[in-house]
Amino acid sequence: MLNLSASEENYLKAIYHLQAGGGNVSTKALAESLQARPASITDMMKKLDAKKLLHYRPYYGFTLSPEGRKAALGIIRRHRLWEFFLAEKLGFAWEEVHPVAEELEHVRHKKLVDKLDAFLGFPRFDPHGDPIPDSKGRMDKAGTVPLSELPLQQPARVCRVAGQSSELLELLREKGIGIGTRVEVRRRFTYDGSLQVQVRPNRSETISAQLAQTIIIEL
Amino acid sequence: MLNLSASEENYLKAIYHLQAGGGNVSTKALAESLQARPASITDMMKKLDAKKLLHYRPYYGFTLSPEGRKAALGIIRRHRLWEFFLAEKLGFAWEEVHPVAEELEHVRHKKLVDKLDAFLGFPRFDPHGDPIPDSKGRMDKAGTVPLSELPLQQPARVCRVAGQSSELLELLREKGIGIGTRVEVRRRFTYDGSLQVQVRPNRSETISAQLAQTIIIEL
DNA sequence: CAGTTTTTTTAGATTCGCCTAAATATTTCA
DNA sequence: TGAAATATTTAGGCGAATCTAAAAAAACTG
DSSP states (O other), rough: OOOOOOOHHHHHHHHOOOOOOOOBBHHHHHHHHTTTTTHHHHHHHHHHTTTTTTETTTEEEEEEEEEHHHHHHHHHHHHHHHHHHHTTTSOOOOOOHHHHHHHHHOOOOOHHHHHHHHHTTTBBBTTTTOOOOTTTOOOOOOOOOHHHHHHHOOEEEEEESOOOOOOHHHHHEEEEEOOTEEEEEEEEEETTTEEEETTTTTTTEEEEEEHHEEEEEEE | OOOOOHHHHHHHHHHHHHHSOOBBOHHHHHHHHOOOHHHHHHHHHHHHHHTTSEEETTTTTEEEHHHHHHHHHHHHHHHHHHHHHHHTSSSSOTHHHHHHHHTTOOOHHHHHHHHHHHHTOOSSSSSSSSSSOOTTOOOOOOOOGGGGGOOTTOOOOEEEESSOOOHHHHHHHHOOOTTTTTEEEEEEOOTTEEEEEEEEEEEEEEEEEHHHHHHEEEE
16 A cells, blocks of 8 residues: 655645546646645656556646545545544534644544544535545535525525635625525526525525535535 | 644654653663654754753753643643543554554644543543643643552552553553553562462463563552 | 747755764763 | 773755746647
């Protein structure tokens, strides 16, 4: 089994998220996502290519190899299990768990992860609504329908939030929206794409088009 | 608050343990304890002295400053809380917890540590019987009487084990000795200092002088 | 399609934590 | 006390992960 540094793990994870199913990632996109300079990305891509964790073609971009994807899923598994632990067992608010899990995820002990998984009752989703890969890297599909596409008057439930910046989470908290919240779109303003949304039985909020795209719902 | 690297934390922790209450630590002792070369120790001592975490006098040795001691206690607190968590909540055997806690201890989030402490019920001792510092750095005293000094026929309870090498822990497991085990010395062989010990009601084991020194008991 | 802009890579430097080898200080002891 | 042994420090180097500045490739665009 390959021994990866925390840095290498962060690169793999970021590429996995940027690929989102397939496709090629550019130096610039990865540099932005990791808050690093493009030159640093190029350096690391050469290294990860040499380790066969991804395919790198200069000036073209990179794609995770099967081994790279497997490694990324392992990291994501650890991240989301720790998020679940922090929220469920330690009583962290869901918007606080991400940065702490960023650090805990790099403790690589197979036995620790599997025992943690069992202790938590093999949860399938983390507090943000994202699916947790099992020990073989399999996971449920995350919902994909954003609130912006929900038809009027159709009740739905928030199942995921596509982002974890503190600004986003603060805004959601303000509007009373979290995983599991019942929502229903009352009006759609075509001028700016904003929505008037019924939140839980008796609360009405205005939601910008941008925000409505990050709130993922299921019917 | 000073931001310490995992390496710096390991140095502080090792010095704290070597000081054991007071006194001066030598380059060689620290090098052995950390499995590093003396030259590396000198480098780091200069750095930690500059950060005012310890007092370093070339060719003489070093001692933690009050801030260094405080930092070390914080690291030990995290280490022992994670050990407790691993054994108590995840079902690790007590001899397995140390290496995993070595990594978890470097995740420095005040809130994480304090919430973990509360979740565990503010435990006072880790699975090895060592006391866990509270959030202010205070802790109970560990027992100090080794089994080698227990008078004959006097029943006692194992409260701590002074060491955590896998070899030591394997031997203890073999002899059926853990924290809380009732023991009583039946015979003492002056030739080699070995003991014949009654372990729990109905088991008799021979314990070498060396082993008897690492088993700490209370009456 | 040729110049301009953008993206990417290369070259070279820096910091951290470690190393080896050599120099130097301290301690031991004959 | 002076030579040998031991401990410590200094000097210089290395790999990892970053950076800046400059060169080169690719992509736009008038």
